[in-house]
Amino acid sequence: MTARSIGVAHQIPRNSLALLMIAQVVVVLPLAPYISPWIVGVCLFCGYWRTQVYRGRWGYPASWVKTFLVAAAVAGIALSGFQSFSLEAATSLLVVAFALKLVEMKNRRDAYLVIYLSYFLIATGFLFDQSMAVTAYELAASVVVTAAMVGMNQLQTRVRPVASLRVAGTLVLQALPLTLVIFLLFPRIAPLWSIPVPSAATTGLSDTLTPGDIASLGRSDELAFRVIFDGDPPRQSELYWRGLVYSDFVYGTWALAAPLDALPRDSLDAESESASLSYEIFLEPTQSKWLFSLDTPRQYPDRVDLLGDYRLENPEPVMSVMRYKVISDPELSTDPVLDPAIRERESRLENPNDNIRLQAYARDLYERAGSVEAMVYAMMAHIREEPYSYTLNPPTLARYDSIDEFWFDTRRGFCSHYAGAMVYALRSVGVPARMVGGYQGGEINPVTGHMVVRQYDAHAWVEVWIEGKGWQRFDPTAAVAPARVEDGLNAALSSEDRETLSFLSATRMESENVLADALRFFDSLEYRWNLWVVGYDVDTQANVLKKLFGEVTPSRIGVALVLGGAVSLAMVVLGLFFWRKPASSHPSERVFSRFCAAMSRHGIKRLPGETPVVFLERIAEEKNIDVGILPELVQRALYDPIGSQQRSARMNLKKELRKLRFRLALG
């Protein structure tokens, strides 16, 4: 019942093929840092192969070659050392599949599959980075991919890629208003199931901590999170962002213990309303469940748990920027009565034979000090008085007796070295103590007033349980480098350490620097982007909709969607059905009329009906200037049957007119 298509209709048009090759590069490029370098090589090779197929030099891969390539790629990814089922491994697999599909792409259906995969890869890019710059880039990428799809439906003999790109660009621009309406109104919902790609820590803290690790974080200026406080932020030295509680120490490495149960909600009563801190955090993806907060969270989002060690935990790993509001109460005493199970957990030594010298030192110190607090202060005094130093580049320690080596021999370390030694010493005498990992400090962005916490703010400190007082925070780093706690890392670093910093990290830490100011300005833009777009989640949407509609009902949302959609499409309808293309004048005429407009600013107006040549002669007379060959050029570019079709004639005219204007301007 339908007319037949000629065979050509099943082929991929040439301009669409060219656009697909460009799209491949454009789409894979932002993923390149997250996948193995050899996969980028595979993509380039596949692109080259397909180009050779197009030129007729190589053939499509035979089926055994395809089978071999797929097997080799899967094996390669398995051997690439990704954590199994990590986002990176999944993305690598997707990129390889995309590249191989590109090679064997023969007909329209294959091309559409490649196009859809391209869109999918664009979305995947946002799993790794949601910044404004990446968004702008991916928007441009989507225009290229859409252009490839447009090319599939145009007559291939006439259309060049630029024409397809123009259609696609218009299409994407026209779709944007509707996108915004849907973005605002489409109901956001909580995750449906847990994602099978957890825990591939990129940068940031991890669930194990070897004291040297955190020092390498000190060199990264990557964003950890942004915070906006209701009211004034506390002093720098009070900003201890708790995230992880390391309770186990096994031969040189601190690790999280099995998570404690969640505390019942509202179990903590406000001690004093006035001292409580209310703030909202925009946490960059950590691929982990832990959330950061100040001591001690009293109110937190419904989906989030407060665990027995007073840290917040999200039900699923944080894969995108997550915003959450917390009210903390710094005065709140935690665990005034310690549960025996927790006491055991926080005071045990896994390897009693490790670090024997420190154990003996601790027993001696405890005996002399008489109390837990006195012992802690004695240790701090020891650090202050002995030649200990604070450095980003600590010496490497052996796996066994690592704390002994640090405390007695090398005496050079980062925050975690000092914290680890103190916790170990306290545990040696049976005192419950634990190492807390997180960030300390933060920089206020003067443009928007939010606080920025970066990876170089990563810090480790100590919590000690003291009879009658509960858990108390102590920071041995304050003993070795008080400036670190008061003024941030930069103030505490030696000049040798500073040289090991990357340029950007070093710049950001400066307060008086033009480039640092520019970076702060971009950070403020990025903050607003996070506030309005990236952080537009279930709760934020509920608030916004409540403000817009009062009561939020499905029917109101539906009506708003339809109305908003109609308004945002009205422009498109007007453009498509009612817009008439204005009669376009000859390009040389436009050149000359621009010249006339410039002349009227000089006080010489072209009279109605005055021909260009007469006008030029009048200029020559009135301004007493030589117009040279311009009359001939005008004649040629505007009226000569051949010259008026030539770009070169127009360009000549343009150049000479510009010269004339220049000479007139000089007088």
Place this chain on the structure above:
Amino acid sequence: MDSAALTDQQQTGSSLKNKESNTRLGGRFGAWLDRRIPPGQRITLSQRNVFIFPTRSGFTFGGLLVILILGAINYQNSLVHGVAFLLGSIFVVTILYTFRNLSGLSLELAQSGNGFVDEDVEFAVRVTRPKGKGREGIQIGWPDGFKQWVEVYDREASVVKLYVRADRRGWLKPGRLLVETYFPLGLLRAWTWVDIEARALVYPKPIFQSIPATQSSRHRDEGELIDPLGSDDFVDIREYEPGDRIKNIIWRSYARSDELVVKRYASYLEPRLWFDFEDLAGDTEEKLSRLTGLALQATRAEREFGVRLPDRTIDPGVGETHLDQVLRELALFGIHDR
């Protein structure tokens, strides 16, 4: 020969049946279409007569959107939501684009050619667009022919030639013309079936045979002397010219007068050929085919000819116009729709 012609006839009959159902596009649907989009010589497309529906690629695209939204929800990623919403919005905008690409176009038959059975007959269709933006990526085609791309981009009208295989003599009505577009993304198909009342005359398939043997005319002054050789009819005598046959020399006369004189014999061709339906072999269709062949041959030989059909006689004539008239009568023999 006869049996072969008979099977041929049956085949023609069966394909004719197919043709009927094809052109009418099925009974009920066809009737509905006839009410919805009545036939006309010039049909302008609008929301009344254009249909639009997602293609298979369009449904796959929808699947992609669902996957993206699920991913966005599970990763709680606003920008993946954004990608899904952008693609969804593009789809919605595309509905307008695809519909607009056909809306306002006018279709009419510019010209139809003629042809013989088993040949492709040409129909030239003119597609005109209203002022405004150009249209591209449109395909048109008859149910039994190949689709052709149409571009009405820079110009306001373009003429597309379409070919339909003729499988029986008489009027070839290719039926409703399919006008469709997948522009811009191939996610949606907008299409319509319009009846622009196109028809073309199909002549019988010619069977060539030699023109029946010359018939002598009894009237000497009529016609043309054709074959001076080997005929019996004596015409006259004249002086010998080199090249005359020796046996035609009148030797007696030579003996008498010493002059070489030759006798001339000739037959006069009946100048007007008459091809008679009744005289030819085969059934009706075969006879018509033979007549067609004869008419073509006679015209090529620039001979004057007339045709006698059972119900009418076509007076002798010569040239293309005459041939057209003859072929038209042969094509429409026994068909009432003239």
